[in-house]
Amino acid sequence: NDFYAPGMKQRELLGATRFMDAVTDDARLVMRVLADGNEQGGIALNYLKATGVMRSGSEVERNTKVIGLYLKDELSGKELQVQANAVVNASGAWTDELRQMLGNKKSIRPLRGSHLVIPFWRLPVAFSVSFFHPKDKRPVFVFPWEGQVVIGTTDLDHHNTMLSEASITENEVTYLLDAANSQFDHAALKREDIISSWSGVRPVVVDEYSAEDVAATNKPSDEKREHMVWDDAGCISIAGGKLTTFRLLALEVLRAAQPYLQNNLSISDLDAPSDFSESDESVLIGDHKLSKQRR
Numbered sequence: 001n002d003f004y005a006p007g008m009k010q011r012e013l014l015g016a017t018r019f020m021d022a023v024t025d026d027a028r029l030v031m032r033v034l035a036d037g038n039e040q041g042g043i044a045l046n047y048l049k050a051t052g053v054m055r056s057g058s059e060v061e062r063n064t065k066v067i068g069l070y071l072k073d074e075l076s077g078k079e080l081q082v083q084a085n086a087v088v089n090a091s092g093a094w095t096d097e098l099r100q101m102l103g104n105k106k107s108i109r110p111l112r113g114s115h116l117v118i119p120f121w122r123l124p125v126a127f128s129v130s131f132f133h134p135k136d137k138r139p140v141f142v143f144p145w146e147g148q149v150v151i152g153t154t155d156l157d158h159h160n161t162m163l164s165e166a167s168i169t170e171n172e173v174t175y176l177l178d179a180a181n182s183q184f185d186h187a188a189l190k191r192e193d194i195i196s197s198w199s200g201v202r203p204v205v206v207d208e209y210s211a212e213d214v215a216a217t218n219k220p221s222d223e224k225r226e227h228m229v230w231d232d233a234g235c236i237s238i239a240g241g242k243l244t245t246f247r248l249l250a251l252e253v254l255r256a257a258q259p260y261l262q263n264n265l266s267i268s269d270l271d272a273p274s275d276f277s278e279s280d281e282s283v284l285i286g287d288h289k290l291s292k293q294r295r
């Protein structure tokens with residue numbers, strides 16, 4: 001352990017397990033998927049917000065088919081409408097917003113996860129090290145990332161408005177520093193060591209979530225992390241899940257959308273995994289105009 005994670009507390013240390021896991025650069029994965037989508041005839045537009053759901057029939061009729069979206073260009077303020085046979089709502093922690101317009105109750109419990117970035121030399125680790133926080137026994141990670149080291153993550157109800165960027169709180173900073181210092185006590189990390197932090201909000205799916213009832217529901221970390229696909233009369237929503245399973249989730253969405261599409265999707269053809277591997281850089285970069293530089 002001292003070889004891969006120097007300074008790890010030896011007292012009461014009985015042993016450790018090493019396991020293999022995948023690492024991805026999430027920003028590059030998104031760029032690659034967008035490039036693939038454009039190549040297949042799709043159009044990716046940034047800063048375009050879905051503000052409403054267009055339905056067939058009269059306004060007062062319920063359960064009529066979804067036939068498109070009302071959109072707003074957040075940069076110019078211009079409003080527009082787009083018609084479609086099927087709409088896919090993959091808006092993460094904001095999934096409830098469109099679903100509530102279709103008469104559904106809230107089903108997303110927004111749980112914030114925050115991370116700290118510290119200089120590599122303050123806590124050099126060869127691999128991701130996972131251990132249990134001494135306070136609540138939640139698993140936390142210390143891992144090398146882009147030449148620095150990340151400590152993460154927290155798992156807390158996000159009561160803030162979803163209109164502003166999520167950010168770390170003082171309590172979370174203390175919680176994460178305590179975690180690292182409990183396992184690497186010689187590091188004695190302090191606030192001054194922190195280079196930066198970032199936070200994200202997990203769309204954790206629960207039955208009829210109500211912020212008022214939250215005290216009576218599970219602790220955040222006890223909530224299941226399974227994804228969910230809903231079909232609201234042609235608006236297919238997906239929430240939850242992991243980056244690691246994104247292709248399978250996309251297939252599930254396509255299967256749910258199939259009944260609304262005129263063309264028969266040959267979904268089984270899409271089951272094959274991508275034909276590129278990490279070792280083949282030319283395929284990864286290819287014609288997608290991604291620079292060789294990661295950042």
Ligand SMILES: Cc1cc2nc3c(=O)[nH]c(=O)nc-3n(C[C@H](O)[C@H](O)[C@H](O)COP(=O)(O)OP(=O)(O)OC[C@H]3O[C@@H](n4cnc5c(N)ncnc54)[C@H](O)[C@@H]3O)c2cc1C
Nearest residue numbers: 048049050090091092093094113200201202241242243244
């Ligand atoms: C703290 C944290 C740690 C995580 N750790 C891991 C991990 O270790 N491994 C792993 O595999 N996964 C992890 N995940 C999960 C992973 O980040 C998600 O699975 C993934 O981001 C889901 O992608 P998505 O495109 O469905 O949703 P998101 O990435 O949430 O994207 C949703 C997008 O929809 C946009 N949007 C919202 N409302 C509207 C609207 N009305 N109109 C237009 N656009 C809208 C948002 O701006 C956003 O860009 C983690 C997530 C968090 C928050």
